[in-house]
Amino acid sequence: MCGIIGYIGSRKAANILWDGLKRLEYRGYDSAGICTINNNHILIEKDVGKLEEIQNKINFNSMNGNVGISHCRWATHGKVTKENAHPHCDNNNKISIVHNGIIENFQELKERLIKKGHKFKSMTDTEVVVHLIADNYNGSIEEATRKALKQIDGSYALGIVCANEPDKLIAARNESPLIVGLGEGENFIASDVPAILKHTNKVIYLDNNEMAVLTKDNVTIKNNNGEIIHKKIAEIDWDSELAEKAGYRHFMLKEIHEQPRAITETLNGRIENGNINLANELNLNEGELKRINRIIIVACGTSWHAALAGEFMLEELAKIPVEVEYASEFRYRNPIVNEDTLVIAISQSGETADTLAAIREAKKKNANVLSIVNAKGSSISREADSVLYTYAGPEIGVASTKAFTTQLIVLYLFTLYMSNIRNSLNKETIRDLIGKLRKLPLEMETLLTEDKGIKKIADIYKDKNNALFLGRGINFPIALEGALKLKEVSYIHAEGYPAAEMKHGPIALIDKNMPVVVLATKDVYTYKKVLGNIQEVKARGGIVIAIATEGDEEIRKIADYVFYIPRTLYILSSILSVVPLQLLAYYAATDRNLDPDKPRNLSKSVTVE
Numbered sequence: 001m002c003g004i005i006g007y008i009g010s011r012k013a014a015n016i017l018w019d020g021l022k023r024l025e026y027r028g029y030d031s032a033g034i035c036t037i038n039n040n041h042i043l044i045e046k047d048v049g050k051l052e053e054i055q056n057k058i059n060f061n062s063m064n065g066n067v068g069i070s071h072c073r074w075a076t077h078g079k080v081t082k083e084n085a086h087p088h089c090d091n092n093n094k095i096s097i098v099h100n101g102i103i104e105n106f107q108e109l110k111e112r113l114i115k116k117g118h119k120f121k122s123m124t125d126t127e128v129v130v131h132l133i134a135d136n137y138n139g140s141i142e143e144a145t146r147k148a149l150k151q152i153d154g155s156y157a158l159g160i161v162c163a164n165e166p167d168k169l170i171a172a173r174n175e176s177p178l179i180v181g182l183g184e185g186e187n188f189i190a191s192d193v194p195a196i197l198k199h200t201n202k203v204i205y206l207d208n209n210e211m212a213v214l215t216k217d218n219v220t221i222k223n224n225n226g227e228i229i230h231k232k233i234a235e236i237d238w239d240s241e242l243a244e245k246a247g248y249r250h251f252m253l254k255e256i257h258e259q260p261r262a263i264t265e266t267l268n269g270r271i272e273n274g275n276i277n278l279a280n281e282l283n284l285n286e287g288e289l290k291r292i293n294r295i296i297i298v299a300c301g302t303s304w305h306a307a308l309a310g311e312f313m314l315e316e317l318a319k320i321p322v323e324v325e326y327a328s329e330f331r332y333r334n335p336i337v338n339e340d341t342l343v344i345a346i347s348q349s350g351e352t353a354d355t356l357a358a359i360r361e362a363k364k365k366n367a368n369v370l371s372i373v374n375a376k377g378s379s380i381s382r383e384a385d386s387v388l389y390t391y392a393g394p395e396i397g398v399a400s401t402k403a404f405t406t407q408l409i410v411l412y413l414f415t416l417y418m419s420n421i422r423n424s425l426n427k428e429t430i431r432d433l434i435g436k437l438r439k440l441p442l443e444m445e446t447l448l449t450e451d452k453g454i455k456k457i458a459d460i461y462k463d464k465n466n467a468l469f470l471g472r473g474i475n476f477p478i479a480l481e482g483a484l485k486l487k488e489v490s491y492i493h494a495e496g497y498p499a500a501e502m503k504h505g506p507i508a509l510i511d512k513n514m515p516v517v518v519l520a521t522k523d524v525y526t527y528k529k530v531l532g533n534i535q536e537v538k539a540r541g542g543i544v545i546a547i548a549t550e551g552d553e554e555i556r557k558i559a560d561y562v563f564y565i566p567r568t569l570y571i572l573s574s575i576l577s578v579v580p581l582q583l584l585a586y587y588a589a590t591d592r593n594l595d596p597d598k599p600r601n602l603s604k605s606v607t608v609e
């Protein structure tokens with residue numbers, strides 16, 4: 001949604017904050033700003049635009065002070081204007097705040113504060129918070145914040161500084177992610193780990209209704225009544241290098257190329273003597289797993305596409321009935337869930353508000369909740385009964401790539417684990433399937449290193465406004481994902497369809513201006529039918545880009561372009577097939593001079609409903 005970073009220590013705060021914002025820009029990039037305190041004065045610089053544009057207008061380096069807060073915004077309340085950008089300040093220029101979240105009762109509070117003489121400069125919900133704190137200020141910023149929070153309804157991650165108390169940085173959280181980073185003689189707050197990873201790997205995850213009081217040498221966590229809470233310090237094992245571009249032009253391209261490594265790390269330690277072992281990670285024993293008679297998978301966006309692929313895997317191999325739900329819909333339709341239902345929540349960020357709410361709904365109804373999450377220590381990972389992590393590392397590109405493929409890997413591991421426990425597959429078959437799985441990272445590596453002409457294929461999209469993606473079986477969610485990637489980063493209207501559904505409507509769209517990606521890898525059920533679908537597209541003048549299995553010469557005769565992927569099991573081929581679609585979207589965006597890392601209107605982590 002928005003990104004927050006705060007610093008208190010002996011170094012120049014503005015430089016650390018600016019550098020941290022660059023690592024958080026994926027959370028919001030319509031405006032940004034920094035506040036520091038120097039000689040008991042508040043300094044604020046902010047403007048609209050992406051960080052590199054703002055950098056050309058403002059010299060943040062001229063801001064002195066060893067304590068400060070900063071913010072990159074993704075607008076919710078109030079347009080993208082300089083006035084609406086954070087940090088915000090009270091009327092006496094004594095208190096400044098940055099905020100991520102939504103203050104639901106801001107209108108009512110604003111009217112009350114205006115009556116008391118407060119003057120508002122912005123249209124944001126955030127500004128009421130700083131006025132409210134100022135209204136309660138009586139010499140202690142900590143106390144004033146606590147009093148103000150009691151009057152607020154809604155979600156917030158807040159960073160607060162006060163000119164009268166320059167040795168303090170206050171943080172508070174409810175429903176929006178916030179971490180505290182512990183350094184030597186300096187401390188940090190941030191929305192997400194990559195912002196501070198360069199300085200420390202020791203973090204405290206704030207929970208709802210917790211506040212942190214930071215000085216340069218100390219951090220105290222308190223509840224909203226001011227009572228001290230003792231929290232666990234987590235050590236992050238992400239490499240700070242991983243959060244950099246490492247020579248790639250964009251994070252998206254780097255993260256596409258990181259997939260073989262990410263998959264290897266996700267497999268690590270989970271395969272033992274030719275078997276999958278997830279027992280240590282699951283809070284359900286074999287008896288409980290056998291008793292599950294239904295699985296519901298909840299997720300949003302790309303993670304929802306992974307869920308659809310997971311449905312195919314679990315029904316095909318583990319023979320368990322599975323339903324997939326948009327997390328945003330789940331809690332609004334009274335789903336039938338009981339203690340024999342396993343609800344799986346999939347999320348890269350672990351902070352998606354709708355997915356979190358779906359988990360809470362499922363738990364209320366006594367379901368066991370398993371989460372598949374990338375961000376360690378995130379809210380979803382903590383609230384679920386069990387968590388299976390994807391080890392994709394930090395995903396900075398707004399369009400999800402390596403998180404998706406590692407989600408598919410975890411779903412496949414879980415499927416094989418369940419297949420073994422429930423005897424839906426024999427040991428030998430499982431061993432064989434695991435053998436093929438182990439080869440996947442290398443096959444993907446080959447796919448990524450050999451030049452298979454995807455950049456040239458992407459040129460077709462240069463002057464196109466629409467695109468279709470077709471697939472059947474497990475390739476249907478891959479088609480949806482290909483379409484989502486293309487529209488997100490290149491702004492070309494794209495749709496994914498089950499290939500056979502095309503003739504029930506979308507075929508009317510096909511003409512010589514319509515590129516159609518067809519996922520046509522070989523399987524026992526639908527391959528021949530998909531060839532038929534290609535013929536239907538060709539007969540109407542459409543341009544066909546086929547994703548096919550290496551060695552398939554037949555398809556060359558009917559498709560305009562063919563992108564081959566290595567021969568592997570049908571289910572695993574879907575994990576390879578998404579790679580050319582990610583690259584297609586990337587090159588279609590860069591061909592149009594768009595920045596795929598920062599697509600318009602999008603934010604990496606959707607922490608509001």
Ligand code: F6R
Pocket residue numbers: 300301302303304346347348349350351352355398399400401484488604605606
């Ligand atoms: C698409 C994308 C989004 C996310 C969705 C869920 O590229 O990144 O569609 O997949 O917002 O986010 P998580 O997985 O963090 O819950």
